[in-house]
C-alpha cells in the first residue's frame with residue numbers, strides 16, 4: 299500500500315486544519331483505504347487529534363533540542379505535548395529558502411532518530427544540476443546523504459526535484475524511474491516522489507517501479523482533493 303503524505307507548508311489555520319482532518323479521517327473510516335497517510339500541518343495547528351490508525355500527524359520542522367533558547371523554533375517538549383512522532387527533514391524549502399545546511403540537517407536527523415521518530419528525509423536537485431545530466435544529479439543527491447544514517451529503520455525517503463516543487467512541472471516518468479532505481483540500489487527504504495503530484499497523475503506516478511508513494515504540497519491542500527488522491531491510489535500495492 300502506498301504512503302501518501304500531505305505537506306501543508308505555510309497554509310491553513312487551526313480551524314481549517316481541524317476541518318480538513320475531520321474530512322480525511324471520515325473518509326478513511328468508511329472507505330477501507332489502507333494507505334499509510336501522513337499530514338504535516340503548520341506547527342500552530344498541531345493538536346491532540348483523534349485519528350484512524352493509518353492517519354498520522356507529523357511536524358514540518360523542529361529544532362534538535364528538548365527545549366532552550368532558540369527563538370522561533372520548537373523542540374521535543376512541544377512535540378511531546380501532542381504525541382508527535384514523525385518529522386520531515388531536509389525539505390528543499392528549508393535547504394534553499396531558509397538556508398538550512400547539510401550539517402544542521404544531519405544533527406536534526408541524528409537527534410530525532412535517537413528519539414525513535416519516523417523521519418521523512420527529502421532529497422532532490424535544483425534545475426541547473428538536472429540540466430547537467432543524470433550522473434551529476436545522482437552525485438548531488440547522494441551528497442545529501444552525508445551524515446545521514448540510511449540504515450535507520452524508521453526512515454522514509456522523498457525524492458523531490460526542486461524545479462518540480464510548486465511549479466506544476468512534474469518530472470517525467472522516466473526521470474522518476476531512473477532516479478528512484480539508482481537511489482533504491484544504494485538505499486533500500488520506502489521512497490516517495492514529490493513535485494507537482496496531482497489528483498490526475500498520482501496513480502501513474504505511484505505505479506512507477508521503486509515509487510512507494512507521494513509527498514504532496516499544493517494539490518493536497520483541499521481535503522476533497524486529498525481524498526481523491528487517496529481514492530486514486532487505494533488499490534495500488
Ligand SMILES: O=C[C@H](O)COP(=O)(O)O
Pocket residue numbers: 305389458462463464465466492493494495513514515516517
Ligand atoms: O512537500 C511537498 C513538496 O514540496 C511538493 O510540493 P508541490 O506538490 O506543491 O509541488
